[in-house]
Each structure stands twice: as structure tokens, then as C-alpha cells.
Amino acid sequence: MATQSTPIEFGHSILPFFSFGKKYINLNNGSFGSMPKPVARFCQELSERVEANPDRYHRVEFPSLLGSARERIAHMIGAETDECVFVSSTTAGMNTILRNLTWEEGDVLLGFSTTYRGVERVMRYIADTTSATLVIQDIHFPTSHKIILRDFRALIQSTKAKQNEYYLRTGIERRPQAVAVIDAIVSQPGIYMPWKEMVEICAEEGVYSVVDAAHSIGQEVNINLSQTNPDFWVSNCHKWLFAKRGSTILYVPKRNQHLIRSSLVTSWDYVSPSESSESSFVIQHEWPGAIDFAPYLSVEAAIDFRNLLGGEEAINTYCRDLALRGGKRLAEILRTRLFDESDNRQMTLNMVNVELPLSMTPLPQIQDKINTFFEEKLLYDYNISVVTFYMWNRWWVRCSAQVWNELSDFDQLGKALTELCIEATRSILLPEEC
Known part of the structure; x- marks a missing residue:
């Protein structure tokens, strides 16, 4: 795959290079990664070459x-x-x-x-x-x-x-x-x-x-x-x-x-x-x-594809900047805060962690219920993928910023999480406390 002199514009214009389902918002690259179509084609052609002899x-x-x-x-x-x-x-x-x-x-x-x-x-x-x-x-x-x-x-x-x-x-x-x-x-x-x-x-x-x-x-x-x-x-x-x-x-x-x-x-x-x-x-x-x-x-x-996009510096500059801006936007929507409060956000690369507006509970069984609730609701009802976790006596969401993401993805996530936090509090947290 040849390296082109003019890098491709990042954001949703990158989505056609991947096989994501329609309107799927992938803010969870950190868990499993995603294989671009050119890499998938390479693997298919390699498989055919292997089986030929x-x-x-x-x-x-x-x-x-x-x-x-x-x-x-x-x-x-x-x-x-x-x-x-x-x-x-x-x-x-x-x-x-x-x-x-x-x-x-x-x-x-x-x-x-x-x-x-x-x-x-x-x-x-x-x-x-x-x-x-x-x-x-x-x-x-x-x-x-x-x-x-x-x-x-x-x-x-x-x-x-x-x-x-x-x-x-x-x-x-x-x-x-x-x-x-x-x-x-x-x-x-x-x-x-x-x-x-x-x-x-x-x-x-x-x-x-x-x-x-x-x-x-x-x-x-x-x-x-x-x-x-x-x-x-x-x-x-x-x-x-x-x-x-x-x-x-x-x-x-x-x-x-x-x-x-x-x-x-x-x-x-x-x-x-x-x-x-x-x-x-x-x-x-x-x-x-x-x-x-x-x-x-x-x-x-994979390396050839990344060179096509402009190389490591360009890719990671975009992703880190989006993680910082997206995390800030999400915290504003949820009216919460970022996990990384260090100087210059020295702990943040391309993943950002934002607090969820949830009642706190240390019970392990409640943690499992909450995580399962968010995972399934986001995947099936909103077509969004992120990771939620409990730490530091708070609930958090981890978002991975990738080349196919834009700030609007964080907006849609914020809307979904606002609705789900209300539902989780009513259906899971409050009944368990009663």
C-alpha cells in the first residue's frame, strides 16, 4: 500500500475504511481494536495464497x-x-x-x-x-x-x-x-x-x-x-x-x-x-x-495503512486532542468531571475517563448490575460502545478516541448516558437501597 503525500482528513470521513455497522459509534477501540478494510483484504489474500499451496x-x-x-x-x-x-x-x-x-x-x-x-x-x-x-x-x-x-x-x-x-x-x-x-x-x-x-x-x-x-x-x-x-x-x-x-x-x-x-x-x-x-x-x-x-x-x-493516514504523529495528535476535547465536552454534558486532574493532563493519551452522575454504592453485586446495564443498553438501544467502571468511590466511563471519531460522537454519548443514568438510578440503585 503506497503512502500518499496528502494525509486523509480524520473523523467520520475515515469510517468507509472500516466495516462498522450503520450508525455505530465506536468509542471503545481500547478493548478489542478494529481492523481496516485494507488490512482485512491483506489477510484474505494471504489466506488464499496459503491454501493454494x-x-x-x-x-x-x-x-x-x-x-x-x-x-x-x-x-x-x-x-x-x-x-x-x-x-x-x-x-x-x-x-x-x-x-x-x-x-x-x-x-x-x-x-x-x-x-x-x-x-x-x-x-x-x-x-x-x-x-x-x-x-x-x-x-x-x-x-x-x-x-x-x-x-x-x-x-x-x-x-x-x-x-x-x-x-x-x-x-x-x-x-x-x-x-x-x-x-x-x-x-x-x-x-x-x-x-x-x-x-x-x-x-x-x-x-x-x-x-x-x-x-x-x-x-x-x-x-x-x-x-x-x-x-x-x-x-x-x-x-x-x-x-x-x-x-x-x-x-x-x-x-x-x-x-x-x-x-x-x-x-x-x-x-x-x-x-x-x-x-x-x-x-x-x-x-x-x-x-x-x-x-x-x-x-x-496495518503500518502501511497508518502511513496512508499520515503516520504516527498525525494520528496520535488528532486522537489525543479529540480525547481531551471530547472528555471535556462529555463532562460538561453530564455535569461531572474528568478522572485525570493532573497538570497538563499528563495521564491522558487517547483514552479519557469521565465521571458518571450516579449514586455511589460499594456493593460488588450492584457494580456488576450497573456495568451490565450500561453495556447492553448502550450497545443494543443506542448502538454505542464504551467501558464503564467503578473506582475511587465513583462511577466512570472510559472513551477511546480514534481517527474515525468526532466531537459529535461524544455529544451523542452524553445524551445517552444522561438518560441511562436516570434509568439506572430508578431501576437498580434505588430499589437496592430500599
């Missing part, structure tokens, strides 16, 4: 195609090609990292109250099945990057002090390790974390940094992993980059590839330590079985 494709042609896709995405995130492999999801990538690390007595795994539940469950599994201890730090809102960094360093220093004390007291053979799982962009609320500075703190304190960057590629410009230098980093390509769903990049710098002994599932290219000390990190992830590789290869078509 499966053996020729898989045995001869496929490796170079995968290598080209890895090279394109590596260049985009500022990494070396052989530091990047594809996996099916961020959850799969986090499993690959955390299950490959060796966990022994005294080891600590650090997370946050904002850690995505699927990732937190992997961390919990590690703590349940090994000798490692899981420590979750609460992030209290409202907050700022400065406070988050201060508290994070204090947590690490406290953890390392306790580990050192434990090491000296017990006389165990190996000094305990600490591993911190860091959000680049939190899912709920949709806020940007100071992950690069957190990675730097980890390096200074001798802690492994594992970055859950599920929302980063396509939303965050100038990632530059060679400079940021995390120990591990995982990001979906099917959310903000527009690749086909099931496409995720796992970055492991060469200094740490010996720690990732096996792909998950373990492939036939696994090399036992008894056979060789050389890492087979890249080749193991090349062929994890006869799966559909179209999602992995589609990243090239």
Missing part, C-alpha cells in the same frame, strides 16, 4: 514473511529485529515471561492495584505454584506521575531491604530476585503511567522490569526500547495499530533471552540446557505449531 507457503515462503513483519515492528518500537517475536496476546506474552523465570525462596513479584486482571491472575498463579511472594501496591487517586514514582521507589527499596534481611537471616544460597510488572497505559482507568521512569528505577535498584504495554503500540509515539531498555515488554498490535486480532509483540533484549527457555506452548525448536547454552528464543517463536499467522503478518499492512 500450503507446503510451499509454510516450508519455504513463510519464514521470510515473518522476518519482514518482525523487522517492521522492531523498527517502529526502536528495537533490534531479533529482540522481537510475535505471540497471540499480551496475556500470552506475560505468561511466557513470568512462567520462564525461575522462582525460589525469598523472590518477590510486584504489581499494582491497577494491574490488568488477566495479568494479575498470572502473577497470582506464580505465587500459588512457586515460592515467590506477590506484593500489590495500591495506587490512590487522584495522583500524579511524581507521586507514583516516589511511591514506586519506596516500595522497591522496602522490598529489597526485607529481601536482604531475609537472605542474611536464613543463609539461603542465592540472593532473592524482585520482578516488577509495570503498566505503560492502564486499562481501567485509561491513563498513561510514567513507565519509562519506572523502568529506570528498576535498573537502578536491581529489579527486573516487565512492562505490560498492551495499549502502547499505535497510541504512544517514540517508544524507543533500545533507549528505555526494559527487561521485558509486551504490546498488542491489534488494539491501536489496526492489525488483525491475535497479534502481539514480545520484546526481550538479547541480554535476557537466556531467561526465556521456552515458548508457550513449547515448540519443537526448544533447546534443553543439557544440549546447548545458546538461546533459541527467536526460532522457538517462529513455529509454535500450525496456527493462523495472518494476525502476525498483518502488522505490515
Whole structure:
């Protein structure tokens, strides 16, 4: 797909490039992403090519195609090609990292109250099945990057002090390790974390940094992993980059590839330590079985499409500006406030969180009812998609601003939410309080 010299105008004029249903207002790109028609055509043509001669494709042609896709995405995130492999999801990538690390007595795994539940469950599994201890730090809102960094360093220093004390007291053979799982962009609320500075703190304190960057590629410009230098980093390509769903990049710098002994599932290219000390990190992830590789290869078509739109800077400048303006407009309609009250909205990229005018209740069963109510009513009665959640003793809505959105989408959402908040209060909250 050729790059055109004049970028296409963003907004509703972009909608014909996607297969959305009539009058569907998609303000929830952050959950599942959306595949443009040119990327869908690429995947269809690739499928036809595969089926025309499966053996020729898989045995001869496929490796170079995968290598080209890895090279394109590596260049985009500022990494070396052989530091990047594809996996099916961020959850799969986090499993690959955390299950490959060796966990022994005294080891600590650090997370946050904002850690995505699927990732937190992997961390919990590690703590349940090994000798490692899981420590979750609460992030209290409202907050700022400065406070988050201060508290994070204090947590690490406290953890390392306790580990050192434990090491000296017990006389165990190996000094305990600490591993911190860091959000680049939190899912709920949709806020940007100071992950690069957190990675730097980890390096200074001798802690492994594992970055859950599920929302980063396509939303965050100038990632530059060679400079940021995390120990591990995982990001979906099917959310903000527009690749086909099931496409995720796992970055492991060469200094740490010996720690990732096996792909998950373990492939036939696994090399036992008894056979060789050389890492087979890249080749193991090349062929994890006869799966559909179209999602992995589609990243090239996705990048080409983004270039057609004007490139990363243009796309994300539009989306962030719309998120800020749309969030402000929505808060005015609902007569509430934005979640991000930090200076210069430093926690807001392309997702914005706005308070809902609802009575507050901490009961979990009520939370589930409210979320289900909003999800189904918005999808079926209003043809709108967003995410609602309960945090900081308030109800919030998370909106993802994408190239196909305009300010009028936030207006329509505001009208729908105003009506639904009244209905939810009458039909759910008040009866439960009586």
C-alpha cells in the first residue's frame, strides 16, 4: 500500500475504511481494536495464497514473511529485529515471561492495584505454584506521575531491604530476585503511567522490569526500547495499530533471552540446557505449531495503512486532542468531571475517563448490575460502545478516541448516558437501597 503525500482528513470521513455497522459509534477501540478494510483484504489474500499451496507457503515462503513483519515492528518500537517475536496476546506474552523465570525462596513479584486482571491472575498463579511472594501496591487517586514514582521507589527499596534481611537471616544460597510488572497505559482507568521512569528505577535498584504495554503500540509515539531498555515488554498490535486480532509483540533484549527457555506452548525448536547454552528464543517463536499467522503478518499492512493516514504523529495528535476535547465536552454534558486532574493532563493519551452522575454504592453485586446495564443498553438501544467502571468511590466511563471519531460522537454519548443514568438510578440503585 503506497503512502500518499496528502494525509486523509480524520473523523467520520475515515469510517468507509472500516466495516462498522450503520450508525455505530465506536468509542471503545481500547478493548478489542478494529481492523481496516485494507488490512482485512491483506489477510484474505494471504489466506488464499496459503491454501493454494500450503507446503510451499509454510516450508519455504513463510519464514521470510515473518522476518519482514518482525523487522517492521522492531523498527517502529526502536528495537533490534531479533529482540522481537510475535505471540497471540499480551496475556500470552506475560505468561511466557513470568512462567520462564525461575522462582525460589525469598523472590518477590510486584504489581499494582491497577494491574490488568488477566495479568494479575498470572502473577497470582506464580505465587500459588512457586515460592515467590506477590506484593500489590495500591495506587490512590487522584495522583500524579511524581507521586507514583516516589511511591514506586519506596516500595522497591522496602522490598529489597526485607529481601536482604531475609537472605542474611536464613543463609539461603542465592540472593532473592524482585520482578516488577509495570503498566505503560492502564486499562481501567485509561491513563498513561510514567513507565519509562519506572523502568529506570528498576535498573537502578536491581529489579527486573516487565512492562505490560498492551495499549502502547499505535497510541504512544517514540517508544524507543533500545533507549528505555526494559527487561521485558509486551504490546498488542491489534488494539491501536489496526492489525488483525491475535497479534502481539514480545520484546526481550538479547541480554535476557537466556531467561526465556521456552515458548508457550513449547515448540519443537526448544533447546534443553543439557544440549546447548545458546538461546533459541527467536526460532522457538517462529513455529509454535500450525496456527493462523495472518494476525502476525498483518502488522505490515496495518503500518502501511497508518502511513496512508499520515503516520504516527498525525494520528496520535488528532486522537489525543479529540480525547481531551471530547472528555471535556462529555463532562460538561453530564455535569461531572474528568478522572485525570493532573497538570497538563499528563495521564491522558487517547483514552479519557469521565465521571458518571450516579449514586455511589460499594456493593460488588450492584457494580456488576450497573456495568451490565450500561453495556447492553448502550450497545443494543443506542448502538454505542464504551467501558464503564467503578473506582475511587465513583462511577466512570472510559472513551477511546480514534481517527474515525468526532466531537459529535461524544455529544451523542452524553445524551445517552444522561438518560441511562436516570434509568439506572430508578431501576437498580434505588430499589437496592430500599
